Amino acid sequence: MRRLYRVTDPAGNWSEATDDLVVETLSPPDETTFSPGFGSPHHIRAFFDNVHVNGALYDDFDSGVFDSSKWQYLPEQASYENGEVRFENTWFPKSESIWMMMTSPENADEFKATVRVDSITGDSELFGARIIGQYCRDSKGEVFARIGIRGSDTFYTVYSEYFDGDTWIEDYYIPYTSLGPVSQGNKYELTLNWNESTRTFNFLIDGLDDDVYYSAEFTLPGSIDPTDNPSRGISILSWVSIDGTSPTFDWEEVPGANHYRIRINGLEGKRLYQGYAKTPPYRLPPGILKPNGIYQYEIYALRDNQWFEWDNVSRSERNAMRFIAGVEEAQNPYVDLDSHGVYTWTDREPLGENTWFYLKIHDAQGVPGNIESAKVLLPDGTTEVNLYLDYTETATSALYKGLYLGSTPPGTYEFTVVDKDGNSHTVTEDLTPEPTGYPAESALVPAESALIGSTAVDFNWDDVPGASFYQVNFYDQNFRSLFNVKTTESEYSLPEGLLDENSLYHYRILTRGEFFEDNLDNGSASPPGGTWRSKTFITTTAQGSELPQLNLDSYGVSVWHAPDPVDPINGPPRYWLDFSAMVTDADGVPQNIARVEVTYPDGTTTRALKYADSPDWGYNYVDNEYYPDPALIQDTTNSTGIYIFRVVDFDGNEVTLQDTLTDVFTDSPSWVTNVSPADGTVFYTTTPTIYWDADSNAAYYKVRILTAWNTPTVHWSPELTDTQYTIPDGILSKNTTYGFRVYAYRVDA
Structure with a gap:
């Protein structure tokens, strides 16, 4: 099946694209198999009668007719039967509360109803028949109270409801607490009494068919304000609740599905997080859910490859799966391999085939602020590689990377993160390296x-x-x-x-x-x-008339050398022939620049430079060439040493400038040694000092501060003749990992 899509703007410009669709539908994931979930149907049949407000009868339901002057609405799960209101519902799989709310609850300080539950099946903790009310506001939100019957047990609770970002929170003063046992099928008079002047709730359960009599009292701490939306009502409910805030999601696999997406939404449907799994189960990392938060989740089944165009997909019902997170926030950090973990990466020489590490770290107490260390243990069981912060995604999650140079060892890699509280998490991944080449x-x-x-x-x-x-x-x-x-x-x-x-x-x-x-x-x-x-x-260029200009004052042609990246102690030094130029053109750079190139002293070898605007380095066109044998570098010892830089713009204007490379090896500075601080040092200041040994051939030094994972540059020092540098105040931030390099320069006249 082919579809043609066209978009047209108001000026009549248009573009179109075609899409070929092969229809191979997938059944939606079965919500009844989901966990968190009920696991089995939850059913209740409850009866309410003789509602009293402030000691006076409000409604005895004897008329058998819904009275809209007293109640806002009659839910479809409720009906009038023999002088009572009968509520009956089966929850599977959806969590839900079902209410009848008073029309004018403003002055209903005492709210009372007769309740009996004659049928109940299920084991949810948040399950039963109850009377409820919304009474006042505290410093966070609206304050509610409930008292109810759950089969042969009772419960009462006081809590504050509010939005924390996009999450609806039920913050408990008193969690669901039993007042004592009751007999299923008996009638009980439930009373909620509120004294605004003393900020006190009184709860009462009085057996009408037995001798049960339970009471409790609770006084709200702090100050309160009147609520904008007072409410009183009768209700049944059944909700899925979980322990903690890092649950494991499970479901029955969908035939034909290639992988799955797990999406976490707030109560109002806004997406808060999504993760992917090849097969169930899937553990949700810590830091996503908030304690006592109310959430919904969906599971998508996809036949197509992850991050490719969707052609065949199904999902569970959008609002079917609701749950309430636990009271306790997750304390342990969490390692999410995020479809990577350990992998081989094929680079140009001298790096060649090497080993990279890429993962997400989660911690509800903060990332990177609460992370002490992140490491990977290689298959030899002894070699450890530090992992460094790449960038922060949220306040509780960040990407970490690491690099092991040299051939990739096959076997099991062990990733461990330790937080500053001493909590840790470890995951393993098995790898059989099959390095991938790259297009020429x-x-x-x-x-x-x-x-x-x-x-x-x-x-x-x-x-x-x-x-x-x-x-x-x-x-x-x-x-x-x-x-x-x-x-x-x-x-x-x-x-x-x-x-x-x-x-x-x-x-x-x-x-x-x-x-x-x-x-x-x-x-x-x-x-x-x-x-x-x-x-x-x-893409396109505009015509101009101005001549481009070349400036080689910063570097022009130069040679950089550094320790062998695989074996810096015993390996040979590595050399790069580097070209950099600053190009200006009143007609536009880079838009009007056709090419920037350099011709070697042999007169035939030419290299095109790439646009890379780098104000800190003083150039905007650059490239380099690696030399396994530095004796092959053309300098004044084996040639004229003259490199000719050329810029040509799209108007046909051409400018050249030459730079001479003198003897590469004579009086060349070595890379600096005895550099401190050592890798992994923790400072308790944002103005640390970096030290190194002097080199007799160095004209000056520069210190470069980077984010922990190589780039971007955070700060450059000025040219230094001293062998130490204190980073100025205001550059570094607390609880942040940085990298640094020290450069030594020789300057030719």
Whole structure:
């Protein structure tokens, strides 16, 4: 089945797309199998009679006719029978309260009714027949009181109701508390008495068919205000309640489903959280639910791959599954592998195939503020890798990452998070590495700095053996993530209208060996390296007349070297030939720049530079080349050492500038040593001092402070001739993890 979609704007511009649908319907998940849930039908038949208000008879129901002057409405589960109101309902699977509320409850301080329950089946704690009222406001919300009968038991409660964000809370002064046993089928007179001047409730159960007599009293603490919505009424209820705030959801699998989505909603239906599972069960992380919060949840069954277009999906009834969270907030942190955990990542040399760790950490007491450590134990049973904060999602959850350089060991990986209260959580994941290659950078279409001439773009790349799918990531000119698309083909056509005219964009092709629902174990990106190495293209360009300008004052051509990333102690140093230039053009940068390139001293080798505006570094076009053998770097010892930088704009204007690379090895500074603080150091100040040993060949040093996971840059020091640097006040935040690097520079005349 093919569908054609077209969108037209008021000016008559339009775009269209087609969608092919293969119909393979799925049965909806069966709510009667859900947990949390009732497990079996809950049924009650209860009778109410002789309602009194302030000592006077309000309604004895003898007329057998609903009196709308006394009651707001008659629920469909209620009827008049033999001078009583009969309530009868079966709950399965939906939790629900059913009421008859007074029309004018404002002055009903004493509210009394005769109640008998002659049939009840079920084991829910929040279950029974009751009289209820809404009486006043405390500092949080509306104050309610209830007293009722639950089979052969009784209950009373006082609580405050209010919204905490999007969550409806029942905050108990007195939780559901038994006053004592009763006999099912007998009549009992239930009384709720409220004294506003003393802020006191009195509860009374008086047996009319036996000698039962129970009473209780409770005085509200603090000050109160009148309620805006007073209420009194008679009611039956049955609600699912859970222990704690981190339940495990379970359900019967749906034939044909590929995976499931679990969605948590507030009582009014707003989505609060969603998670995914290949198969049931699914544990909800801590920090999502609030103690005594009221929630709904839905389970979706999906035939299609996770995060791909939906063609066949089913879900449970939207409002069927309700529950009340427990009183106690979860104390332990929680590790959620989030479809990743441990996975291989294929990069360019010298990194090659390496091991990455990616997970979510949850803690109801705060993340990262309450997290002491996050680590992964490798299959050898001794090697541990620290995991660092990548970014915070919510006040109680964040993404953590880690990296182990070198080949990926097969076996079981053990992830452990410990909070500052000493609580911990550990999960394991088994991995059999099958590293995934990446498409050749030279074969990516569009090519570097391509002018498309439209906002519609066709992408193409080489097939990668073993790939399950590809993901095309799009970034604006400043590397802000815009969106991504996923495809199982090695091509994608982006229609008009999603990108802006006269704009530069970056893109990368991610290759994945597995689908999300099967856990991502192997992946790669092209171009390899950081996001800054993404390919660029320009949609359209406007004509201009000004000459572009080149500035190489910051770096031009330079050589960077650092310890071997896999074996920094024994491995050989690694060298990169780096190119950076600052380009300006009154007609627009990068929109009017066709290409920026550099020609090597041999006169034939050419490298295109990528747009990457970096004010801290003093350039906006950059690229580099790794050299396994640094002797092959063309400098003044083996060539003229002259590198010619060239900028060409879309008007055909061209400017060149040259920079000379002198002897790479003579008097070159080493990377700094004896750097402190050590990895993992905890400071109790936001102005720590960083130290290192001097290098006789260094003209100056710079310190770079980063977020814990590599980028972005938080702070750059000025050029330093000293071997220590104290981070100024106002840069760092408390309870936050940072990384740092110390750079040593040699400056040639």
